[in-house]
Amino acid sequence: MRVVAKFGGTSLGSGDRIERAANSVADAVEAGHEIAVVASAMGSQTDDLLEEISFDADPADRAEIVSMGERTSIRMLKAALAARGVDATFVEPGGDDWPVITNERGEIDAEATQRRVDALAEKLGDTVPVITGFLAEGPEGDVTTLGRGGSDTTAMMLGNYLDADEVVIVTDVEGVMTGDPRVVEGARNVGSITVDELRSLSFRGAEVVAPSALVYKDEDLGVRVVHYQHGDLLAGGTEIEGSFEHLIDMEEAPLSCLTVAGRAIRNRPGILSEVSETLAEADINVDAVASGMDSLTYYVEKAVAEDAEATLHDAVVADDSLSSVTVEDDIAVIRVTGGELPNRPGVIRSLVDPLAEAGINIHDLITSATSVAIFVAWADREDTLDIVHEQF
Structure with a gap:
């Protein structure tokens, strides 16, 4: 050996x-x-x-x-x-x-x-x-x-x-x-x-x-x-x-973006768990989630967006710290996962700049240790995928 x-x-x-x-x-x-x-x-x-x-x-x-x-x-x-x-x-x-x-x-x-x-x-x-x-x-x-x-x-x-x-x-x-x-x-x-x-x-x-x-x-x-x-x-x-492996993947079905707004959500212990649990109890799978100072954002399949909105609305009504839920449909996600990704200084800029030059608005950008997820309008998905392929 x-x-x-x-x-x-x-x-x-x-x-x-x-x-x-x-x-x-x-x-x-x-x-x-x-x-x-x-x-x-x-x-x-x-x-x-x-x-x-x-x-x-x-x-x-x-x-x-x-x-x-x-x-x-x-x-x-x-x-x-x-x-x-x-x-x-x-x-x-x-x-x-x-x-x-x-x-x-x-x-x-x-x-x-x-x-x-x-x-x-x-x-x-x-x-x-x-x-x-x-x-x-x-x-x-x-x-x-x-x-x-x-x-x-x-x-x-x-x-x-x-x-x-x-x-x-x-x-x-x-x-x-x-x-x-x-x-x-x-x-x-x-x-x-x-x-x-x-x-x-x-x-x-x-x-x-x-x-x-x-x-x-x-x-x-x-x-x-x-x-x-x-x-x-x-x-x-x-x-x-x-x-x-180095992978570039595009979700085949369109997603919907649901945003729950509330006061000082970031300083509220357990709020992410509580709101997310309502979706789990309704058997709704979450593709991705992001949080801000005053909002929580969930991405789900468009086919279950109405059920997810109703579920989150019930959570908003039941919690005085939450104010409203909104929905935006027809979102695409392209994910980059792979070898050199975490070790490439400027990797986010190498994605953002070409998209901006192409006139493509980034709806959201979520990163982890080994991947980047780019959310754009469904109509921009193919152009976005082509640009990402050029960069990697």
């Missing part, structure tokens, strides 16, 4: 932990598996280095300085593997075997990287490459960085390009938990989770796998998250299932 094992900073935070990491790699090699290792900087070394840059450093100099954390880690881990009789080679930017190449814009050059990875793959089995995470090499040979969570991105990308069977993310949590064990009593490990679920959690603060890394997860690539104390690269932890 071909495995990419990524060791996070906490899993390499001391000599003892480096030895534990080396033991797990050595055991996998002894069992006959091809292993490539991606290493983060030890502990908080990268953050410590950044804090010490109190002067106005050139970006190239800054990248060289912060790269020292990963460069130290791979040398430590390579030496620990050699002490166990494992043939290992450290791989860093500037070296002949270095695989991760970026273009002039700082984005990963897929074609150049794939060629480098193919060359690296020929050596798997004969040696264990110990590769710096987080770092890349620019088109002029300069050191660049992949941003926060870049070691996860390195590991997942290499797993994809190497046609690995599995990527194992070794970290300081026992896989994905039902809640933060430091806050929630009784939090437990989740045996498996989908890419979509994990991406949403990661983008909203769950420090398990960097959201940008999950772009490289496809159906054929297994991914697991394990605790560094587990000691076994090939079992345990949380399995990440599926793949995160």
Whole structure:
């Protein structure tokens, strides 16, 4: 089996932990598996280095300085593997075997990287490459960085390009938990989770796998998250299932927009739950909901709009803080969901500006961690869909 094992900073935070990491790699090699290792900087070394840059450093100099954390880690881990009789080679930017190449814009050059990875793959089995995470090499040979969570991105990308069977993310949590064990009593490990679920959690603060890394997860690539104390690269932890696909979808049937107005709705605890519950009791499905300071907006299928209006009207009459409900028909929704969406600065503007130039009014725009829903007049749906396709 071909495995990419990524060791996070906490899993390499001391000599003892480096030895534990080396033991797990050595055991996998002894069992006959091809292993490539991606290493983060030890502990908080990268953050410590950044804090010490109190002067106005050139970006190239800054990248060289912060790269020292990963460069130290791979040398430590390579030496620990050699002490166990494992043939290992450290791989860093500037070296002949270095695989991760970026273009002039700082984005990963897929074609150049794939060629480098193919060359690296020929050596798997004969040696264990110990590769710096987080770092890349620019088109002029300069050191660049992949941003926060870049070691996860390195590991997942290499797993994809190497046609690995599995990527194992070794970290300081026992896989994905039902809640933060430091806050929630009784939090437990989740045996498996989908890419979509994990991406949403990661983008909203769950420090398990960097959201940008999950772009490289496809159906054929297994991914697991394990605790560094587990000691076994090939079992345990949380399995990440599926793949995160880039989709552009348009609802086939027209929607209706129902707006409930009221005084200081935003400051009224439980009002969203109370009003929404009336629709649930009437067996009316809500396609989307948005809230403002003095309003709640529900999108439902046009076919049930009259029933939804009657139901919400009853809620308005029964609650003195609510004043009125209005309905607007023939609304279309186009949703964009996918890989690079949360990591594209200006993505909302890239959608809004072309629509404005085309004279299309946006009725509503609702975003989540991994998707954007654009609501427009039904008559504008095809033009909107064409513009969204052009942008993605």
